[in-house]
Amino acid sequence: MTSARTSATAVRYALAIVALAAVWLAMLLLGGGPVDRSIYEALYAGNHPALVAVARGFTLLGEPTVLIAASVIAAIGLWLAGHRRLPVVVIAVTMLGRGLSEAQKYWIARARPDFESHLVVVKTQSFPSGHANSSMIFYLMLALVLTEGGKCRRPAVAGAIMLSLCIGLSRVMLGVHWPSDVVGGWAFGMLWVLLTLRMAQRFVERDIRR
Template sequence: MALPRPSFALPAILFALWLGMMLFGGPHGAADAALAGLFRGEALVPAARLLTRLGDWPVLLPLTAVGAAALCFAASARRALLFAAIVLSGRLLVELQKIELARARPDAAGRLVHVSSLSFPSAHAAYSMMTWLALALLLAPPARRTLAVAAALLLAFAVGLTRLVLHVHWPSDVIGGWAFGAAWTLLLVRLAAGTARPRGHRPEPEQVNAPRFNET
């Protein structure tokens, strides 16, 4: 089963979206403040508290180990390593972004769960996007890949939205997390597909009658 080969245009567009969210969002962005108000409401809070767990690193780390084992058994060790590389390197890059940008979160008085890290990008949005999307791309057979990717995106979107319901992120943090997570996943999968040798490929034998050049 060959690796999927997403177009390089997709991660490029997503990285541009991530950059826009990084540069123009946050506490001083009028759009962020307006959009954040759309997610105020007590009815969704209990479900958000539960669903947001699917983006917690203590949940996704064991899932990464299980997913890598499943890929090693059902596909190949190469796919398992690629999956682990996407998730672990992506996590490192997300943490570096938080430290470097140091964007403040929404007012602590309105937060409905405890958080201690900085705001951009949303780690829950990015981690869930990378983990679930990579698993769908690398584990699902081609006939079911579209459905698996759709389910992964739906789950990642749901996890990201919980961070808005719980008032711990700006909308641009969540959109930036989704965009970065998807872009990083698609880029690494595409690069890996570009270096993979198709199954059954054999190097061309040297031509027997190739011209020879005598040394002079």
């Protein structure tokens, strides 16, 4: 029975990896078209000041400086709690994931949408959304790490994903990303977390259970 469960888990894991990679590729190849534009225009919040304020609030939670500072604080908290390996994982997963996101931007060099005014300042290319990518990496990774073996694991993971979804949507609402940029960012962020935490599992296994 244990062997069967292990095999089933491995299959689900492999399917999740393939599915996320396929979503990322689809967003890369199909983004910027009529469907992307229609969704972008439907979500743009430029004529609704209240929605713009909400979107800016969520965008703030995905800012690189905020997430980097939060990852450092989380790492320090884990260190003070007696963990010695988890802080390394938190910093490495967050920073490397952010770096890969920026590398994709320069490599792919997709232009940002310019049909409407950008409601926040942006300086880099469009695909993938760094806010969607980095927020998915940090919040999902933190939820998984902090709730290992706990009863609140599923609610924590669901909450982390929902927060990242709101952050990503805020980028379209503010007119600075195509919807495909955001979906691609979510897909890569989740893919990165699944890959890195799986690889780091043995490294941190004893540390998590201390």
